[in-house]
Amino acid sequence: MRELRQNGFAHLVLLVGIGILLFPLYMAFIGSTHDAATIGRGRLPLTPGSHMVENYLQAWNYGTGERVAGTPVRIMMANSLAMALAIAVGKIVVSVLAAYAVVFFRFPGRTFFFWLIFLTLMLPLEVRIIPSYKVASDLGLLDSFAGLILPLLVSATGTLLFRQVFLTVPRELLDAAKIDGAGPLRILVSVIVPLSRPSLAALFVILFVYGWNQYLWPLLITTDPKMNTIVIGIVKMLGTSEAMMDWNLVMATTVMALGVPVAVVLLLQRWLVKGLVETEK
Amino acid sequence: MTGSPVFKNKLLPYLLVAPQIAVTGVFFVWPAAQAIQQAVLRSDPFGLRTRFVGLENFKVLFSDPYYLGAIRLSFLFAAAVTLVALSVALLLAVMAHRPLRGARVYKTLLIWPYALAPAMAAVLWLFLFQPSIGIVARALQGVGIAWNYTLDGGQAFFLVVLASVWKLVSYNFIFFLAGLQAIPKSLLEAARVDGASSRRVFWSVVFPLLTPTTFFLLVMNTVYAFIDTFGVIDALTKGGPGKATETMVYKLFVDGYKNFQINSSAAQSVVLMALVILLTAVQFRFIERRVHYA
Incomplete structure (x- = not known):
């Protein structure tokens, strides 16, 4: 009762x-x-x-x-759709590549690059908006799709997420692929990316919504x-x-x-x- | 990953990180450095001469009653938004976590506002609260409340808090629900067998176990209230009436973009950067602790 x-x-x-x-x-x-x-x-x-x-x-x-x-x-929808898709896909590609390098390679400057990426997690575009606007304007990016999209590809969330995912890939799997004669890029495309599909889908939703909902940057740049x-x-x-x-x-x-x-x-x-x-x- | 690297290529890793580093360098490091540089310089109104003034811009900023007002307002706003959004979301999550009929439908109907831009949330509420055509505004006026948020600062503040909270609840709900689902059922059973009331079980067992989630959300909500609510304020009040809803980010935008006070807005950027870094650092310290002891 x-x-x-x-x-x-x-x-x-x-x-x-x-x-x-x-x-x-x-x-x-x-x-x-x-x-x-x-x-x-x-x-x-x-x-x-x-x-x-x-x-x-x-x-x-x-x-x-x-x-x-x-x-x-219809025009504004097309703009928003282009922007959201470009940001979602662009960010995923950029962060998958960076995370792949950081996790599976050892190279001078690796830690430095990792921290540089990490730093971007801390500073949203809004707090450095005026100088960012000036950079975009100096580069002739005002009123262009490149200007809308490029600065928003900076974010550490994706790289950190993929780093976590890649760290869980069993080493034996990679060694087996290497023995079969696959190079690093082949392994990325045929082993790592298929294994990460759930995370890719998850990040895609988050980033699509993020891109569609951008406000301050498009307001200034267009x-x-x-x-x-x-x-x-x-x-x-x-x-x-x-x-x-x-x-x-x-x-x-x-x-x-x-x-x-x-x-x-x-x-x-x-x-x-x-x-x-x-x-x- | 410890031990030997998987691949031994020399050049390839640099090519792989190149896109991220290039974008970060041009659109992040460079503007951030510019902000810091501009913050310690002062230009005459025509931009002809620029000289180094050290921390002078910050001194001016922190003795400016309008800026101090914006700081006070931002903290008050953040506290209101965070507190209400966390409490409402926790209540809804606890209820939705019960084995109810239709629980899945409930969850879906609570999640969708996550998809909305803060500015869109503002437009939806504006339509209800617009003093002469909004149906809620008309209803308020009908019962004798002089509702006009374009004249009354307190009402404007209430409205931006309402729109900001409304959009944020779904986000918090998602995390609280995940947090609740991670609590072992056996623990709750044990407490109940010991004769604890549901209220007691919640405050002595569930709520403490949710601390990591609550803390994470506290930081995220504070950052949201300080930064992302720009869209809500711009669509609803533009910082007005007077300066009743001019938060730090909004003032930074107005001073830098509308009033061309480059040096002052740069100093404001630096203040906000420091604030966000502080919040992030606190959060990472906490998460590290959780990893070690939990």
Whole structure:
């Protein structure tokens, strides 16, 4: 009986928690299905309206309404997707190579390189943002994809994670591959990478979300609206966030912008949890 | 890996680390060095003459009431965000850890906000709390609360804390749940057989065993509150009204990018770098201890 009551309490707490998490998302969806005037009057109903299809088409194709000038969602989505994929794949490649060198080779400067990588773990881009901006500008990287992506490839998390994974690869396996005549690169591609697949998947989810959600760096580095990522685009649409603006389009854009990373997280949930908990170690 | 290396190539390891080192050098070491250099220099407003001033920029910074205000605000903000996000996530994790019907669905529905950018969390809450169209704002006004976060600093602070916490809870939930799952069931059974109430079991057995997770999250949440909440503040309040939500990172951005105070913002960068390094160092010391004694 006591057990039953406690479970009832647990259900209640979880439902309230989930409700609070979902409520803003639900209202954003509701906002994306009404017209701007309904929202602007401050009388938004709690149920979906009849303007859903036109709002989403308008945001997707033009991004601009009567009172807000934006970039079409399809362009911003493509930018965000390119950026998130390039950061995720780029970071994984860069850190797999570095971790491979640090774990399986002995060479002068190895410890120094390891500490240099380790150091980057400590300093997020935000705290050295102004000089980083100046470097990017000196290199002519403003308003370019290279400028968006390259500086964000600096992170130690991946290298440290792969180092942990590689250290668990049995030595006998590598020796056997060597006897079969495989060189270091062959072993990397055919033995190490396949063995690390779970960690690769885990890190991919984390980094994709990280890349998609970048804010301060793209805000500084891109001024051309055609280069806007979707997160930046929405905040720019908001501007001074007044009552009389095309909230319906902003909310349609928001729902689409959330959709991609949320889908990735939900589909690859198992890997995400594993990856997060493992990077802690 | 100890003992002899697996491969004996001389050049290959350098080629393998080259990409990482190149990017690190150009976009990390160089800007960090620039920040430190700029922090001890002062240029005239036209950038014509620059001279070495030692720690003068820091002295000016720490006697600037606005900067001291930003420091105080950042710590207050970090404490509020961390405390609320940790408590809520722990409560939810403990509940979701029970063998409930539908537990898997619950977990999924608690994890998804992890995917959101802080700025997106801010946009969602802005839509609810915008003084003239937000439905929560209207409801508050309906019961006689003069809700307008663009005028009231306290309300603005509340709103940025709310949006920041809301996004952070999932992250903490994932770690607390993993921590709970790692606790041996036999331990809990033993405590229960000894007649301990569930409350007692939690505070005397479960909570102490979660200490490493809690500590890790404490550090991560503090870093999040200091650094990553830039997006929340920029989307919601831009540091206002007045300076009610201007944290250290936001002030660094405003001074360096909007007001072109290069030397002051460089000094602010150095202060923040020191702070983040300190937090990371504390965390690694702790983890090392855990490895040795646990």
